[in-house]
Amino acid sequence: MGNPPAAKLKRPRILPLLLAQFVIMCAAAGLGAYVGGMAAAVSALLGGGVALLPNAYFAWRAFRYQGAQRTRDIIKSFYRAEAGKFGLTVALFTLVFVTVPPSNPAFFFGAYVATLFVHWLGPWLLRRPSHT
Template sequence: MGKPLAAKLKRPRILRLLLAQFVVVCAVTGLGAYTGGLAVAVSALLGGGVALLPNAYFAWRAFRYQGAQHTRNIIKSFYRAEAGKFGLTVVLFTLVFVIVPPSNPAFFFGAYVATLFVHWLGPWLLQRPSHT
């Protein structure tokens, strides 16, 4: 018989999750612009950005390695990605509240929370289409 085929796990479709978060940020920003004008839209955009940017960093950092031979690197990259995501979130919150305080905290935090809630859709967004 031939040699056994190596199992190859495909990387998760993280880009779909990030794109969904981006769509939510745009939607809440548009809602803010419609209901309260530019200042409210900026608040929503900043709130969504504080959620989206650290998640994008995590995805970039955590999924750099693939395969069983990189198990240690995968584990290290996840820990570093999570630490970096946390640090980036703290820095972004600090920058927003020091440099550009949101004019509408409800839209700022609403966009932040709505963007984070997209993770609940993760299993659905990351699944691969079945080929039957």
């Protein structure tokens, strides 16, 4: 009788969530182009990008480690990822409003919020298929 294999948590599948956010960002830009022209489309792309880029950074930084022996590294990476995400969000908002002020704030903030709301779909997008 040998020891049972150690439990190993799998990394979450973040790519479907990021792809869903990208799709929402593009859909908002398409809607903006249809309703308000190129200026609204660019505003929507900027808003979606301000939401998407920090989330991609968080996913890249937060899920670098796995395994029980790396618990401290995992915790540190989550704190650093969240701090970096917050800082990147502030920097991107500042960059957008200083260099390219959105000509259509409704589409900018609408796309930002819609892209963030994709997180609510996370439990469905990130679940692993059952093998029954």
